[in-house]
Each structure stands twice: as C-alpha cells, then as structure tokens.
Amino acid sequence: MATSVVVALLVLVLVLGVSAQVGSGVIGFGISLYQDLCCQACHDSLSSLWLTCTTFSNATASSMPGMSGMSNMPGMSMPMAMTSPECYASNTPWLQTMAFCIQQHCTADGYPADKQAECFSNQAVGGARSPTLEQSMPFIAPTIELAANATWLNITSLVNSEVYSSTYGSEGEFRRSEYLHSTYALTLYLVVIGGCLVCGVLTQLAAAFPSIHRRLQASRFWPKLREYIFLPGLVGSRRLEPLPGQVGYVPRRTISIFIAIYITLNVVFSAIGFGSFQPNINFKSKGFELCEYVGNRTGILSLVNAGLAILFAGRNNLLIALTGWSLTTFITLHRWVARIATVQAIAHSVVYTLAYWQPGYDGFSAYVAKVAEPFYYWGIIATICFSLAMGVAILPMRINFYETFLALHIVLVAAALAACWYHIVPHFTLAFGYQTWLYICFAFWAFDRTARLLRIAMFNHIGGSQATLEAIPESKVMQLTVYPRSMRGFGPGQHTFLYFPALGMFWQSHPFSVSGWKTRTSPSFKVIAGVPPTGTNKTETKNNSDIVVLSNGVVDQGPMSVSFLIHPHNGITARLQQRLASSTNPTMDITVYTEGPYAGHRAKHLPLLNADTVLCIVGGIGITGVLGYIQEYATALHNADEISQRDAGIMNRTKRFILAWSAREISLIEYVRQKYLDGAAGIESSFWCTDATVSKLPFKKDGRYEVDMTTTGVILGRMHVETLVKSCLEKECRTAVLVCGPGRMADEVTKYVVNGVKDGFIVDLIEESFAW
CATH class of the missing domain: 2.40.30.10 (Translation factors)
Incomplete structure (x- = not known):
C-alpha cells in the first residue's frame, strides 16, 4: 500500500496543478449565471435595439455559417448590425434607459445600490469605470414605453414591461434549471465517492484496531447483516459464475443494492425539478423548453457517470486501497456506471432530436439544418462512440477476445470524450463550465496512466527487467x-x-x-510428511486428505x-x-x-488479522493467488521468536493454516508441492486431482473418487466443499476462509460460509477472484 500511496500522491499533485490552471467550476459552484438577473434582464431586453451609432453591413444573418435555410425566420433577412462598446458607452438614450431600468427593477428586487452600480458598469459600458450609474441617471424619469417590436432606441425610454417580464422569467428559469443540473451532478459524485470514503475510513479503523472487528463479530446484529446482506448473492448463490449464455454476472447482494439505489438516484435526478416559463425569449414552445432542460440534465449526468466509470476502471484507484474492495468489485461498478452514462447520453440525443418536432419548429427540416452544425454532429458522434464502447463490452467478447475488446473499448471511449469536447467547448466556450465535467474525466484517466508510468520506472531496470x-x-x-x-x-x-x-x-x-x-535471504524448508498437527480431527484427516506438515531452515536465495x-x-x-x-x-x-x-491492502486482509484458523480453498490455477499467503504465514512462523506479535504480519494470531487444492493436472500439483510448498512451515495440505484418466478407480454414487494415490498423496475426484468448510469451523474459534478458483467453486464456498454464519460460527470470507 505504501508504494500505491507514494505514486498516487505524486500524480495527485500533478493533476491538481493542471486542474487549478484549467478549472473554474460549474454553474452555481464557482460560476454565477445571471448573478444580477434584474440587471441582465434590462440589458437583454434592450441589447437587440439599434442605436444612432450602430453600423450596418450588406451581409444578412442568414448568410452566416450555420444559418443557411433559416432566411424565413424573423430578422434573418435584415442587414447585419454591429454596436461597438464605444457606441454603448457614449450613447445617451442607451445609458439613461439602462440606468433607469436597473434602478427601477433591481431596487424592487432588493438589489443593493453598490451592486446596481457594479452591474451597470459590466452590462451597460462593458466594464468601463465611467460613465457611472449615478452619472447616467436621467434628470426626468422617462414616460414613454418602448413597443414590444421596437427596433430602434433613439430616446430615453421605459423598457417594454412584457419584454422585460418575458426576459426576466426566461433567464430566471434557465438559471434555476442549470443550477439544479450542477447540484444533482455534484450530488452523484458526493454520494458515490463520499460513500466509498466513509466505508474506507471505517475499514481502516477496523484494520488499525482489530478489536473493533472482533467486537462486531461477537455482536448480534453484525452476523445477521453478513448473513443476509454482505455475503450472499442477489438471488441464490450465483455471483462469480456467469449466467447461462454468458449474458453477464449477477453482483453480490451488497453491490446489487448499491447499483439499484444508484440507478434509482440517476432516474430521479434525470426526471425531477423541471419547470417552464412562457412566453419564453429562447424557446418558441413549452415542449422545446422542457426538451432543452431534460437534454442538458441528462448530458451533464452522463459526463459525471463517465468520470466515475473511468475512476472505477483505474488500476491506481485510491479507493481500492482505502476500502479494501477488490478490483473486480470496482470493475463491476465501472460496468454499471458506464451503462448508466451511455443510457443518459442516448436520452440526451433522443430528447434533443424530439425537440425539433415540438410546436413552433419545422420538424425534419429544422433538425437537418441543426445536424449540419459542428457542435451538433460531434454530439451525435460522442453518443455513437459511447454506445459502441458498451456494445463491445459484452461478456462473450471479454472472455474470448479480451485484447481486442480492450483496445476497441479504450479507443471508443477516448473518441467519445474527444467528441464531447468538440460538442461543448467551441459552441458554449468556457463560460458555462460544462467543460469542467470533461476535465474531471481527463484527470482521472491521466492520474491512472501517469501512475502506471511511474510504477514502471520505479520497478524496472533501464531497458526492462x-x-x-x-x-x-x-x-x-x-x-x-x-x-x-x-x-x-x-x-x-x-x-x-x-x-x-x-x-x-x-x-x-x-x-x-x-x-x-x-x-536475498529468505526462509527455506524441509518436508515432514504424515504428522497431523495438534487439534486435527483424525477422522476428517483420513476422509479428506493426507496432511503434510512442514518445518524450516534458512538459506541464501540469490537475487x-x-x-x-x-x-x-x-x-x-x-x-x-x-x-x-x-x-x-x-x-x-x-x-x-x-x-x-x-x-x-491491509483493509482487505482484515479478517486474517483476527483469524485463529485460515482455510484456503483453491481451484486450478487459483493456487497462484494463495501461495503468497502460504509464504507469508510460513515466514512469520519461522521468525516467530525474533519479532513481536505486532510485527508478525497479517496472520499474527493464526494457529492453524489449511490448504485444500483441487486441480486437473497432477503434474501441476506435484510441481507446486516441490517448488513452493517445500518452503512453507506448518501448513496442513490437502490435494485433489479431477483428471479421471490419471488412474482407474471405483466411482462412488456421489460422483467423487475417494481412494488415495499412494505414490503422490493426492485424492482422485472432486473436492467436497461443504464437508471441508464444516470440518474447519469451531465454536469460539475465528475462521477466515480464503477462496481462489473458478466462479462456481467460489459461489459454492460462499454458500457454505453463509450457512456457517447462520449456524453461529465466527467465519469470514476473502475472495481472490478475477471476473472478466
């Protein structure tokens, strides 16, 4: 864990430095949209009017890029007008009309005088210090109200009340909607990462003070939680074994509950808090307005979930070290969060498509014209790439063509994020903060990739190892x-x-x-066979395995x-x-x-810190995930007289270590016994060979061979998991069951561990698993 923390801190400093340069927040949190709404409404109610100093060109609005086919819309065939900042700052009707509007409406809204002066400077004269609000106030209050369809501002006037009301209401509703988008998006981050942090802190406390875990085990409610929530599958015992037809996995009950809550949260956040203001200066119909708000909401939430999916997929995800959850657990969360992100991206695209069939719009022709705009077709490309990335991630593809899947998956996600950039930034610029959600995605990805490079540099010689x-x-x-x-x-x-x-x-x-x-110096060992350890049930020893107990010495191990x-x-x-x-x-x-x-990580090994007995149930090549624990236990046992209990490693309380391994290849079993288990002290070892061609033996009714191969000490047939687990459980004895093997074996072990908890035994489960 120390290595992970060092690497992570270095990368975190880099990412925070970059974020500080490019990030400015999101609407409502760092970016204020229409902070001075009354002042903004005054400006926007008047800004389309021509002044005596306005200049005109021969071009029309319909001739501008992206405006073709829209010449029939009001104002599109009129000459292009440009009013410069100097024009605004020197035009008396503009200054007096703006000043009076701000004083009249902002005072009614309770806006203080100093803020009114500040917003006048920003909105009326482009940030100039003069003329001020006080200098621009008319000596006589205007009495003439501008017509709703006025085009010129030649005299000091009252802003048209209907235009102002429409502008104020439209911008206020848009601001409220955008604020809710940001609030719900940040809530998702806080719920997920905050929840992981809380679980992580509790786990770290339990790891630092193992007595907390022991007290929980002795309580009445904790075993019930483990029996019904933490350990079992969602339905039945299937968790790591793929569903029929390789359609996927069923997450364990805890993860399934979290996923269900998270899906519900996303559905609720995508569907609530929408309002409408009509008549609206931005949208011709209520339907289009609601489509705009729903589209923006689902688009932002999609980027948030994309960021979380990237975080969970990272090898250097700090939450793994903090919580002790496995990479397989986070990959499961990655898949579900990514699916939510993709569905929201699709909803974003569909809603924006339907918007052009709302009243006041021309349907297909309006949609075609919009699709021709770069920001729009980049959004379509992003949605397609997200959808394809999810499509290639089906389980058969991951199992049978993993390398192809991984390459396609990374390329498609990178293309989707690049398309999102061109969908957002050129069109909205940086003013709305939408790019911040992309920055987070980029930061998570950069964090993981940079940490990988640092790790490679740290652990390898120049030119490789x-x-x-x-x-x-x-x-x-x-x-x-x-x-x-x-x-x-x-x-x-x-x-x-x-x-x-x-x-x-x-x-x-x-x-x-x-x-x-x-x-350079490690323990070495000699085998002592046929001596069962103290406390071993002789009947179980005879029925299940030949026990091999190992003793030790020390030799120079070389490089x-x-x-x-x-x-x-x-x-x-x-x-x-x-x-x-x-x-x-x-x-x-x-x-x-x-x-x-x-x-x-120590957080994952919490059950081992308190275990009196450790039972390792292994299937096939899963032995590679357990041999490290055997080495750790044997080394601690060898050095028991030289180190304190506190420094004795993760199994300093363990008195009994049992290995039960089932494999098809007898040659593999023999190789591991000679190369690895000769270096393990005090291990009770049982071996099963499932290859029926090894020897011709009677076949029992329960489908298991029970006759020992006298030359190898290996049992032919299938391991009986239920008997094995039950034989290792004792009252008032804490047992940790470590399983590493095929999904079906892991699910079977979990089933009998749950039964053990139900029967009142103190038993924990550790899974060393990898699910595609």
Whole structure:
C-alpha cells in the first residue's frame, strides 16, 4: 500500500496543478449565471435595439455559417448590425434607459445600490469605470414605453414591461434549471465517492484496531447483516459464475443494492425539478423548453457517470486501497456506471432530436439544418462512440477476445470524450463550465496512466527487467520468474501487470497473481510428511486428505525475484507458450516490464488479522493467488521468536493454516508441492486431482473418487466443499476462509460460509477472484 500511496500522491499533485490552471467550476459552484438577473434582464431586453451609432453591413444573418435555410425566420433577412462598446458607452438614450431600468427593477428586487452600480458598469459600458450609474441617471424619469417590436432606441425610454417580464422569467428559469443540473451532478459524485470514503475510513479503523472487528463479530446484529446482506448473492448463490449464455454476472447482494439505489438516484435526478416559463425569449414552445432542460440534465449526468466509470476502471484507484474492495468489485461498478452514462447520453440525443418536432419548429427540416452544425454532429458522434464502447463490452467478447475488446473499448471511449469536447467547448466556450465535467474525466484517466508510468520506472531496470520462463513438465502451465529493480511492497494477495515487448504490442499489459517472492535471504524448508498437527480431527484427516506438515531452515536465495504461474489462454499468454515451445530448452530468457504490486491492502486482509484458523480453498490455477499467503504465514512462523506479535504480519494470531487444492493436472500439483510448498512451515495440505484418466478407480454414487494415490498423496475426484468448510469451523474459534478458483467453486464456498454464519460460527470470507 505504501508504494500505491507514494505514486498516487505524486500524480495527485500533478493533476491538481493542471486542474487549478484549467478549472473554474460549474454553474452555481464557482460560476454565477445571471448573478444580477434584474440587471441582465434590462440589458437583454434592450441589447437587440439599434442605436444612432450602430453600423450596418450588406451581409444578412442568414448568410452566416450555420444559418443557411433559416432566411424565413424573423430578422434573418435584415442587414447585419454591429454596436461597438464605444457606441454603448457614449450613447445617451442607451445609458439613461439602462440606468433607469436597473434602478427601477433591481431596487424592487432588493438589489443593493453598490451592486446596481457594479452591474451597470459590466452590462451597460462593458466594464468601463465611467460613465457611472449615478452619472447616467436621467434628470426626468422617462414616460414613454418602448413597443414590444421596437427596433430602434433613439430616446430615453421605459423598457417594454412584457419584454422585460418575458426576459426576466426566461433567464430566471434557465438559471434555476442549470443550477439544479450542477447540484444533482455534484450530488452523484458526493454520494458515490463520499460513500466509498466513509466505508474506507471505517475499514481502516477496523484494520488499525482489530478489536473493533472482533467486537462486531461477537455482536448480534453484525452476523445477521453478513448473513443476509454482505455475503450472499442477489438471488441464490450465483455471483462469480456467469449466467447461462454468458449474458453477464449477477453482483453480490451488497453491490446489487448499491447499483439499484444508484440507478434509482440517476432516474430521479434525470426526471425531477423541471419547470417552464412562457412566453419564453429562447424557446418558441413549452415542449422545446422542457426538451432543452431534460437534454442538458441528462448530458451533464452522463459526463459525471463517465468520470466515475473511468475512476472505477483505474488500476491506481485510491479507493481500492482505502476500502479494501477488490478490483473486480470496482470493475463491476465501472460496468454499471458506464451503462448508466451511455443510457443518459442516448436520452440526451433522443430528447434533443424530439425537440425539433415540438410546436413552433419545422420538424425534419429544422433538425437537418441543426445536424449540419459542428457542435451538433460531434454530439451525435460522442453518443455513437459511447454506445459502441458498451456494445463491445459484452461478456462473450471479454472472455474470448479480451485484447481486442480492450483496445476497441479504450479507443471508443477516448473518441467519445474527444467528441464531447468538440460538442461543448467551441459552441458554449468556457463560460458555462460544462467543460469542467470533461476535465474531471481527463484527470482521472491521466492520474491512472501517469501512475502506471511511474510504477514502471520505479520497478524496472533501464531497458526492462530480465525474466525466465519455464515449462512445467506434462502441463500447460508455465512459471515466470522476474528479477525487478525493486522489491518494495510485494506481499500476499497481490498481482501485477506485465508487459512483453518482445512479443509485439508493447503497450499491452496483463494481470498475473504473485505466486511468490524472494529477497536475498529468505526462509527455506524441509518436508515432514504424515504428522497431523495438534487439534486435527483424525477422522476428517483420513476422509479428506493426507496432511503434510512442514518445518524450516534458512538459506541464501540469490537475487531478488518475483514468481508467477501462468495458464495460457488466448492472446499474449498463448504467444508466450508458443515461443517457449519453439525453444530447444525447457527455459527461456525474456525481457519484461512490471508495474509492481497491486492489491494486497491491509483493509482487505482484515479478517486474517483476527483469524485463529485460515482455510484456503483453491481451484486450478487459483493456487497462484494463495501461495503468497502460504509464504507469508510460513515466514512469520519461522521468525516467530525474533519479532513481536505486532510485527508478525497479517496472520499474527493464526494457529492453524489449511490448504485444500483441487486441480486437473497432477503434474501441476506435484510441481507446486516441490517448488513452493517445500518452503512453507506448518501448513496442513490437502490435494485433489479431477483428471479421471490419471488412474482407474471405483466411482462412488456421489460422483467423487475417494481412494488415495499412494505414490503422490493426492485424492482422485472432486473436492467436497461443504464437508471441508464444516470440518474447519469451531465454536469460539475465528475462521477466515480464503477462496481462489473458478466462479462456481467460489459461489459454492460462499454458500457454505453463509450457512456457517447462520449456524453461529465466527467465519469470514476473502475472495481472490478475477471476473472478466
């Protein structure tokens, strides 16, 4: 966690520095829209009138770019008029009419005299110090009111009351609507990030003071919350196993509740608080006005959710370290928040399309004319890119073509954000603060990418880190040993992202769980077989496994290294296997880059801090996610006489550590036993091999082989998870169950852990999982 914090702080300083230069807030929070509404209404009621010093050109409004096809609209065929700031500052009718209007209407609104003088300077004379409001006041109050359709201002006049009322009401309603957009958008950020921060602070307190967690476990309400809310799936026990047809995953109940609340919040915020003022100076009908407000609201909320989706997808998301939630949990939130953002972007586009079929507009012809404007078609492009990015993220695409999916996903999201920029900034400039929501998206993305580069620089030699790839005999699995520049922060429950520039596509990286790590001096061990530890139930030992208990010594381990077990799938891991297979040797040297350790945060390991018994249930290549915990436990046990309990690591209270591993390849089991478990002290190990071709054995009615392979100490058949979990639960004993394996196994383990909680046992669950 220390490495993550150092990197994050460096990047945060950079991002805040950039934000300070480009950010100015949003409407209502840093940007005041129509702050002096009465004064603004006076200006806008008069600003379209021509003065005696107004100049004219031969061009017409309809000849301007983007105005073609609109010559039939009122005023579009008239000559272009320009009134300069000097003209306004020297024209007596303008100055006196503006001054009288401001004094009359702003005084009625309770606007103080000094503010009236300030807004007169800003609105009437373009910020000049003179003439002032007091100097411009007419000696005799005007009595002639301008006509509603007046075009000239030749004498000091009263502003037309209907025009002023319409202008004041229209701008006031627009200001209220924009303020609500910003309020609801910021509320989303506060609810999500604030909620994570609260959970994180509580988790950090529990990690710093483990007694808090123990008291919660001993309480009456906490086990009920875990039984019904925190642990189970939404319906049944399915959580990490994909739904039939690979349509997706069902998040666990806690996450599902959060997602449901968040969806509801977005629906409510997209649908409430809309008003209308008619007659309106900006919109010809109430329908168009409401479409404008709904479109702006959904557009802003879409950008907010896009920012949160980018935050949750980041590897260097600080919320992971704070809360202890896994990257898989945040990726789940990323997917749902991104879906909401896309739906809101689509709603934004649909509503703005429907607006041109409202009364007072020409339907298709008006829409076609609008689509020809750059800001409009850039918005359409952004919506299409968001929709395609969501489309390529379907589960079958992620599972079968992950590298293609990832590249397309990143390109489409980047294109969508770029299109949003051209949709917003050239049209609205920076005055409304809409670009701020984009700045947040850019900042989250820049934060993560910059942190990755810093990590690469921190953990690698110039030119990369040397690594050795080794084939495991009679197995598809390979071992990769990397020799990084720094070993800072490596520990149990971690993974890293590796780059293989020699295989092409040097920009691609893939996550691999850390199987083990070696400093220059590490504990080494000798195997003592057939001695069950104190407290082991002999009947369960006979029925479930041959227990192997290990003892230790110390040797010089050579250069620092980090090890990984890699099971090839498609893409880069398949190319690694092909490269190794084409080599004449069973090992191959290769250059890699590592981003250093991720995950393994103390907040996630909270259950281990209090556990008397740790049960690791592992399936297949999931062993790579558990070996780090075995090394941590064995090292702490070896150094027990030399260090205090406080410094003994994350399992300083643990008296019993049980490993139950089921794998198809007997060769993999034997390799791990010899290469990794020989370095683990005091571990109770049980092994199952599910490959029925290994030996011809009787098949029992329950579908499990129960006969030991005497030469290997491995049970043939399927692990009986329920029996295993129940055998390790004891009253007044705190048990932590760590599961790492296929989704179906993880869901099964979760089911029996929930049952254990229901039966009154003190049992926690830690999942080391990766869901596509």
